[in-house]
Amino acid sequence: MAKDNSCMYCTENQALQELMIPICDLTASRLYLFRNQAYRGRCVLAWKDHVNEYFDLTAEEAALFAEDMRRVSAAISKAFSPKKVNLGMYNDKGTHLHCHIVPKYEGGLSFGSTFEMNPQPAVLLSDAEYEEIIAAIRKAL
Numbered sequence: 001m002a003k004d005n006s007c008m009y010c011t012e013n014q015a016l017q018e019l020m021i022p023i024c025d026l027t028a029s030r031l032y033l034f035r036n037q038a039y040r041g042r043c044v045l046a047w048k049d050h051v052n053e054y055f056d057l058t059a060e061e062a063a064l065f066a067e068d069m070r071r072v073s074a075a076i077s078k079a080f081s082p083k084k085v086n087l088g089m090y091n092d093k094g095t096h097l098h099c100h101i102v103p104k105y106e107g108g109l110s111f112g113s114t115f116e117m118n119p120q121p122a123v124l125l126s127d128a129e130y131e132e133i134i135a136a137i138r139k140a141l
């Protein structure tokens with residue numbers, strides 16, 4: 001279990017907590033709800049250990065991560081009925097493998113284009129509203 005004490009995913013530090021809320025652990029990853037819900041249902045899926053690139057995983061590990069991405073995408077689709085679910089793995093400035101899982105709604109923000117990393121104004125919700133979205137995702141997983 002490789003961890004990096006300077007990594008926000010490994011430490012789940014305040015920076016991470018300001019950006020996202022843990023939902024659950026999956027087979028090979030941890031699922032978070034992105035606090036800025038400009039794209040309703042948007043999540044982040046982070047590999048369980050400190051690994052930089054997708055290609056740093058073994059073929060077996062990569063398949064496990066892909067299956068977690070598939071499972072979460074299907075759950076978000078079921079829970080919120082977006083037109084598409086975008087997957088984004090960028091991480092130019094970070095070193096911990098993760099995937100943005102972003103539902104896109106026809107006629108909605110960035111539909112037909114690349115999703116925005118931090119759309120403004122941020123759509124921040126109450127704790128009760130976050131819990132409602134998390135519950136819907138959990139139920140669909």
Ligand SMILES: [Zn+2]
Pocket residue numbers: 003004007008009010011049050051095096
């Ligand atoms: Zn890390």
